[in-house]
Amino acid sequence: MTAVSDRTPVTLVSSLHREAAARIANALALPGTALISHDLRALPLGYVLRQTRTVLGGADQFAIEGVKLEHGCATCTLRHDLLPLLRTLHRTPGVERIVVVLDPAFEPEPVVAEIVGTVVETDELPAGTAGDDVVVRATLTSVDAASWLEDATGDRTLTEAGVSAVEDERTLAQAAVAQVRFADVVVVETSGAADDRYRDAQLSAALRRINPAAIQHPVRPDDPFGPDELLISLATVRPESRRGRLTTPFDPLLDGCPPLEADCGIEVVTFEAPRAFHPERLHGALDVLLEGVICARGRLWLTSSPDHVLWLESAGGALGISKVARWLAARSEEELAAVDPEVRAMASLRWDGEHGDRHSSIVVVVHRADRAEIEEALTGALLTDAEIACGADYLAALPSPFGDVHHDPCSDSPRGESDSISHEETTR
Incomplete structure (x- = not known):
């Protein structure tokens, strides 16, 4: 296993909104960075769309490729494509960091679980997990101040909300909360208008109680949004933040010490x-x-x-x-x-x-x-x-x-069999 200091750092980017996640990823595209994203909107056609961008040696290269589904399963395809790709990029000269942009239908914690727990077996790579070669250092999540609280308190499924192109019984609320709960930095896109101040304060209160360790980074339409601002937020991430740490059954439920008093009704x-x-x-x-x-x-x-x-x-x-x-x-x-x-x-x-x-x-x-x-x-x-x-x-x-x-609500069909948060029996 590669020493932690020698593993390639990975930053995950998640959001219910593709454009917002893309803005964060592009702001992190410093020299020496490889960016990966998988777009699941082509699932009904039998493939996922993989986009890669590498910023190496002064050259910015971009590629789009359709990845055929393995076993008709999006999760299996990512296992067969993302994990080997992470290991390959670790071995690519000039790649100093990797940014993975998640499709809105995916939650970051199960992706980390795959990185650290799934053995990758290919002819080109030695047996091992992607976690042997890379380490998730940070997760950034973008939320829309105008819609997040409504999304996080409703019961629409990802399919009904148009987030998933195939039948997915997980709800938009489950994805919204899971993304925020695992984040080290939450980028809050807000209008900055005076009429929206109470709404923004209520959202901030909710985020602070769901994930008190996360840095909240408000962004208004006229604010600068570049690597300097994001790197400052990443540099000030609190020691108790997740930093890719997986949930275990005996974790403290008030981890990060959320405020217990009410604020804006939260x-x-x-x-x-x-x-x-x-x-x-x-x-x-x-x-x-x-x-x-x-x-x-x-x-x-x-x-x-x-x-x-x-x-x-x-x-x-x-x-x-x-x-x-x-x-x-x-x-x-x-x-x-x-x-x-x-x-x-x-x-x-x-x-x-x-x-x-x-x-x-x-x-x-x-x-x-x-x-x-x-x-x-x-x-x-x-x-x-x-x-x-x-x-x-x-x-x-x-x-x-x-x-x-x-x-x-009780149902004959399970919600989110493969992509929802799972907790394996653990001795931690």
Whole structure:
């Protein structure tokens, strides 16, 4: 594996708007830079459009190529095209940095997961992951101040919104929130007009509570928008920023210390409980997280899956729950030895003699919902003292509408099978 200092740095650029992402990428096109983008709008025709631009030795070269779909899957095509290309560019003389412009339908975190976790096997390259040769140093996301909050709180799918050219049940809200949550710098395109000041302040408050570690870089129509401004923002990225770090099931939910007080109607609601949820009552309570809520995320302890951490994540009118790991209390001594010491230390702070580290913890960012209503609904879904007294066998046998993966609003078809955020079982 190549030492981190010798890997080629990669910057990811994401946005719901292609033009905005292109402006950021072009501003980062300094000498020694290779830019890559994949446009998925040609998917119905059986290919994706790959654009590359290299600024090397004083020459600016641009190429467009249609990449045939592998297995009829956009994600598989990117695995077969983007990952080998990153490894090849790492070996290309003169390439000092790489900028990857993501199609609006893609979220940055799963792309990073592919870079660090997927083995690339070709005749031209030694076996290994793209992460052996490159390292994601930063992610920049552009948001439109006029539309982002509406996009992030709605329930339109990517297909309905015209972002995806093929059927995609993920929502625009899921993509919008995922892009912001993973960003190190959020470029906010705003009019700068006096009439829009409250809207801009409300958006800033929302972004600060979703991703408090990210630098917000406002851009008005008459502002300079070039490498100097973006490089200054990148240089001031906070130590706690993501910088390509993947989400794990035991991450602090208030990472980055978001403001807890309300601002412009935007507020963070936290919910903690040292007891399990009743499966059917929780299912009935989930609607409270789909109205007036920008996003929610957290760990759930469910009676029907007592050994598993269930991860809840919502954006706008869409919500998903999935098994992501096992509680430390359900692991063997050998398995515990492999767990990150920081995770073990955090678990010890809440350790219960009977239930170990099992707990429920949810953080909700609201813009119209009532805090008391959320707290009341979630509290009402917890087990009662009388139910707990019935014993472990009774609790484990309670009917549950949740399987390994569950989506609300309930549907027969899953949302975002391959391109949405996923959490693999981890010992971190």
